[in-house]
Each structure stands twice: as C-alpha cells, then as structure tokens.
Amino acid sequence: MASNASDRPPVIGVTTYLEHSTFGIWEAEAAVLHRVYVDSVCAAGGNAVLLPPIGDWRADTVDWLDGLVLAGGADIDPRRYGQEPHPTTGTPQPTRDAAEFALLDAAIRLDLPLLAVCRGMQVLNIARGGTLHQHTPEVVGNTDHQPEVARFGKTELSIRPASTLATILGSSAQTHCHHHQSIDRLGAGLTVAATAPDGTIEAVELPAATFVLGVQSHPEQDPADVRLFAALVQAACRRRQRS
Template sequence: MASNGSDRPPVIGVTTYLEHSAFGIWEAEAAVLHRVYVESVRAAGGNAVLLPPIGDWRADTVDWLDGLVLSGGADIDPARYGQAPHPTTGTPQPTRDAAEFALVEAALELGLPLLAVCRGMQVLNVALGGTLHQHTPEVVGTTDHQPEVAMFGKTDLTTTPGSALAGILGPTAQAHCHHHQSLDRLGEGLVVAATAPDGTVEAVELTGPRFAVGVQSHPEHDVEDVRLFAALVEAARAHATSRSHRRRVPR
C-alpha cells in the first residue's frame, strides 16, 4: 500500500563532502559528513539520506526528497561571486560547489524545505546573486566567530521580529559558530533573520511561505536542541503530504 506522505518520517537529503579518509584498513577519498547532522535529523523525526557531491542533481532527480540540508564546510570559490581570492580563502572545491549550487536550484524549483548551515547559507546567498566577506575578522575586528582551529565560538543571536526564525528560536538565542567568512550583499529574495552583536549576519530566510532558512552557526552540534531541524522536518512533512495529494488529483 502506498504511503500518503504523512505516515512515514520525511526524507531529508544532507550534502556531504569529499575528503581523504581512513576507515578500517583503508585510506581513500570518501564522501563524508559529521554524524551529528544525521543524529539531529533523526532526533527531529526525519530520516537522513546522504547526498554526495558527485551526481546529476536536478529537480527531476531529487523530487523524491521531502527536505534538504546544505551542510557546512570549505569556502566557496570566490569567482562564483565575482571576486579574486583573499589570502585566507581556502582552496576551491569545484566539484562540491557545482553539486550544491545545482541542489539549491533544484530545491527552489521544487519548493523543497531547506535548512542551509554555515557554508550552506553562503551557498544559498551566492546562488541567489549575493556576495561574501571573504575574511570577517577584517570587517568586525575580532576572531570571535572562529576563535581557533576546530574550536567553536559562542555567538549571541538577535532574531528579526516577525521572522520565521524568531518563531522557532524566540527573540534571542546562543549558537555555536566557526566561520571566517560571512554574508555581504544579500541574494535576491533573502532577508536578514538574525544578527550577532557585532552586526554580522547570522541567519537569513527567503521571503514568502516556503521554509528556506540559512544559519551561519552550527545547530547540528547541539543535539539537545533540535528546534531548527524540527521546523525543517515539520515543513518537509507538509511538503510530502502536499506532493502526495497533487499526484492523486485526476487529470
């Protein structure tokens, strides 16, 4: 018997990245992802499916997904937003960039609920025509957003009144952050949903009824607080139900 879209956990695609990895007796390049993403999706009531940065990602190849998470990671190639690389900008990863920009396009075409995390928020912004500050410490004068290698900072967020994010987190929240880049000019259709005390844009969302939220922080690293993932899963469940109804309408 076919599912009606409401009696199963929503399927949430999560992007991964290619890294040289060691597992078992092998060392090889692998498509990897921090486990906490999967745990956060599951704790929120969804099933995570890992999407490698290799594939033909179009609307007709991901229309079985109910939602999408763009994970954090390496810097975007600044050529994508018309800039030369800053000395601190990481080595471009064109394969991952191409895959994730294609996934954003597909998600927007399908109306897939979307949660974009750290790099993911930057991908969303650039995909919509925005730009980035390539080295945020030069803008704000501190390294608070990335205090040390492999160490998270704590950022106090002030959410924008009336935003979807304010409805999820309330007027203020504390977040784990680890980023040396940040949003400059906003992409088309994006509005600021939260800022840090120094003015750094810490969250954005698309205007309109769809769920499309980007956060510069790392909510997946607080598995005791899955409110953002729960909001994504709720939106994904509604999307799945709507899609199921559309497919049953006689033509």
Template sequence: MASRGSERRAGRPPVIGITTYLEHSTFGIWETEAVVLHREYVESVRSAGGNAVLLPPIGDWRAETVDWLDGLVLSGGADIDPARYGQAPHPTTGTPQPLRDAAEFALAEAALAVGMPLLAVCRGMQVLNVVLGGTLHQHTPERTGTNDHQPEVAMFGKTEVTLAPGSGLESILGKRVQVACHHHQSLDRLGTGIAVTATAGDGVVEGVEVPAARFAVGVQSHPEQNADDIRLFTALVDAARRWRAER
C-alpha cells in the same frame, strides 16, 4: 480513496537529504577519497523525526532528480570558490572544491525551484546567498577586528544572536539565542529575495530567510552541535512533512 502506496508514504518519516564532504580519509584498513559528514547532522535529523540520507558532491542534481526527497540540509564546510561571486581569492580563502560547489549550487537551485523545504547551515547559508546573486566577505575578522566567530581550528565560538521580530527564525528560536559558530567568511551583498533575520552583536549576518519560499532558512551557526536544541531541524522536518502531504 487513497492507495496503499500513498498511505505508506503518508506514514513514513520525511526523507531529508544532507550534503556531504569529498575528502581524503582514513578508516579501517583504507586510506582513500571518501564521502563523509559529521554524525551530528544525521542525529539531529533523526531526533527531529526525519530519515537522513547522505547526498554525495557528485551527481546530476536537478529538480527532476530530487523529487524523492522531502527536505534538504546544505551542510557546513569549505569556502566557496570566490569566482562564483565575481571576486579574486583572499589570501585566507581555502582551496576551491569545484565538485562540491557544483553539486550544492545545483541542489539549492533545485530545492528553490520545486519549493522543497531547505535548511542551510554555515557554508550552506553562503551557498544560498550566492546562488541568489549575493556575495561574501572573504575574511570577516578584517571587518569585526576579532576571531570570535572562529576562535581556533576545530573549535566553535559562542555567539549571541538577535532574531528579527516577526521572522520565521524568531518563531522557532525566540528573540535571542546563543549559537555555536565556526566561520571566517560571512554574507556581504544579499542575494535577490533574501531577508536578514538574525544578526550578531558585531553586525555579522547570522540568519536569513527567503520569504517567498515555503521554508528556506539559513543560519551561519552550527545548530547540529547542540543535541539539546533541535528546534531548527524539527521545523525543517515539520515543513517537509507538510510539503510531502500537499504534493
């Protein structure tokens, strides 16, 4: 017979952790270093039926310290330190953020270790690939000859993406979808156990999955930017709900 505590847990929305930025910020009367995140991530999780909690890029993140979460979103943001995948920095690569790199690599490893449903967005997809031993192209325009994936500062480019037949992403998004992109880096050598399941017309990897995982999906685009299409977040929340019920 189920306890009242387990009944309450079964009825509550899944708790979805979202990684955050550590940035010099101004708000109210204060100018200080702050933990921040684009509101769209929180709204997307909420609209999909989850409870969003913000995870600072500081802390002891291990499998034993994340068992209160039901799912994880690795958010977009700054370039990963190329030293993490054995390369010297390209002239266009941003200043390393060691605290955030350390926190998100630990969170990704913990999620994969315990089978927690994971949605990796933009930088997050790159984190997932590097965690599993992959590498990145540090400046994609050198490969594609265009800035289509990052047209201007603080502007999202529109990219047509083709989904691999039979993939998890195709089951969520269909055969083709237009997405909002803002990235100058992209996946190069794939990490162990990662499958490419979405590509742009220029060959840039726009989506990956870890087939052996319960739900580990990465997209190079920014699905949180389209409030009318929360299918990826709904898929994450549904997977989190199932995972919680089975634990």
C-alpha cells in the same frame, strides 16, 4: 502491509563532501559528513539520506526528497561572486560547489523545505547574487566567530521579530559558530533574520519560498536543541501532505 506515505518519516537529503579519509583498514577519498547532522535529523523525526557531491542533481532527480540540508564546510570559490581569492580563503572545491549550487536550484524549483547551515547559507546568498566578506575578522575586528582550529565559538543572536526564525527560537539565542567568512551584499529576495552583536549577518530567509532558512551557525552541534531541524522536518511533512 505497506504503510501510508504520510506515516513515514520525511526523507531529508544532507550534502556531503569529498575528503581523504581513514576508515577500517582503508585510506581513500570518501564522501563524508559529521554524524551530528544525521543525529539531528533523526532526533527531529526525519530520515537522513547523504547526498555525495557527485551526480546529476536536478529537480527531476531529487523530487523524491522531502527536504534538504546544505551542510557546512569549506570556503566557496570566490570567483562565483566575482572576486579574486583572499590570502585566507581556502582551496576551491569545484566539484562540491557545482553539486551544491545545483541542489539548491533544484530545491528552489521544487519548493523543497531547506535548512542551509554555515557554508550552506553562503551558497544560498551567492546563488541569489549576493557576495561574501572573505575574511570576517578584517571587518569586525575580532576572531570570535572562529576562535581557533577545530573549536567552536559561541554567538548571541538578535533575531528579527516576525521572522520564521523568531517563531522557532524566539527573540534571541546562543549558537555555536565556526566561520571566517560571512555575508556582505545580501542576495536578491533574501531577508536578514538574525545578526550577531558585531553586526555579522547570522541568518537569512527567502520569504517567497515555503521554508528556506539559512543560518551562519552550526545548530547540529547542540544535540539537546534540534528546534531548527524539527522545523525543517515539520515543513517537509506539510509539503508531503499537500502533494
């Protein structure tokens, strides 16, 4: 017997990136993603579907999704927000940039619940006309947000009362972080939901949407705390029940 759609776990798309990879007997370019994203979605009650940065991503090609995660990763091409590259800015990845900006546009058009993680929050901000600090240590005078290669730092969040984030995490939280870029000019329609002690914007929301939350941190790195992913999954369930 077929199950009722409302009984099935919501389908949450998660973006991936192209990297030269080694797996099994092969060494080749692959669409990859840290497994902890998938684990976090599943622990929160959703089914994760990996979305490669290749494809025709529009509202009418992703309307089968119930929610979306824009994953973290490489620096966005600064020309997308009208700047020349800083010496520390990574090599542009135009294929991934194009795919994720298209997916974000589709999600906004469909009012898909969205959790934008680290780079994902920056994609959200740029898409709304905002800009980035290309090298945050020059702004805040420390490297606390990216202490060293392949090691996460810790950031204490001060969360704005009455924000969606506050209903999920409370007035403060400690999070994992690994980024050298951050929001400078805030994009249109976005509101700041949390900041770090040094003033770095750590979370944004889009109040005009049902559920759009961007976090500069990496919540997937704490398997014991999937509250942000659970909030996304719950919003996806509510959306499906309305449709």
